[in-house]
Amino acid sequence: MTDLSPSGLHRRRALRAAAALGAIGALGLATTGCSGRDPAPDSTFVLLDGNKFTTAELKGKVTLVNFWATTCVTCVKEMPSIVATYQKYQDKGFETLAVAMEYDPPAWVLNFAQTRQLPFKVAIDNTGDVAKQWGDVKLTPTTYLVDKQGRIVKRYVGEPDFPALHRLIEELLAQQA
Numbered sequence: 001m002t003d004l005s006p007s008g009l010h011r012r013r014a015l016r017a018a019a020a021l022g023a024i025g026a027l028g029l030a031t032t033g034c035s036g037r038d039p040a041p042d043s044t045f046v047l048l049d050g051n052k053f054t055t056a057e058l059k060g061k062v063t064l065v066n067f068w069a070t071t072c073v074t075c076v077k078e079m080p081s082i083v084a085t086y087q088k089y090q091d092k093g094f095e096t097l098a099v100a101m102e103y104d105p106p107a108w109v110l111n112f113a114q115t116r117q118l119p120f121k122v123a124i125d126n127t128g129d130v131a132k133q134w135g136d137v138k139l140t141p142t143t144y145l146v147d148k149q150g151r152i153v154k155r156y157v158g159e160p161d162f163p164a165l166h167r168l169i170e171e172l173l174a175q176q177a
Contacts, residue, residue: 037151041133045123096120102128
């Protein structure tokens, strides 16, 4: 018999949330390389200022594409490290693009970007199409590292190991375009 009382519903929701967090935690430890360096999908990103930016404009640069949300605790926690990574490598041909998920209220994204003075491009995926194009991203943070040729080198689900990420960025920056 199912307990439909408020406390019974609360318990079931709490159990589902705990199970989901456990699954996300397990995934957060996993990073996956993309075999054969698949090309990054042709995407058009709508930036906070209303301008558009395309995947084609990333070619020639090593790029971090981070799918995130203002309500994602890990996303908020890792953002200072993403900023530091951008600042460390921006002068060497490195780009960062933070893509807010479709369920993230645009006003919250704008406030987050302004109050934390995010120095890189921030886009809002209002329709969810960009997340679908990039492998049907549902979990945040999900981050892709793209080489100078526009190929996906690595995908991270959860917070990356930043020292290892920096080593990979340096390796990719050293390669010819």
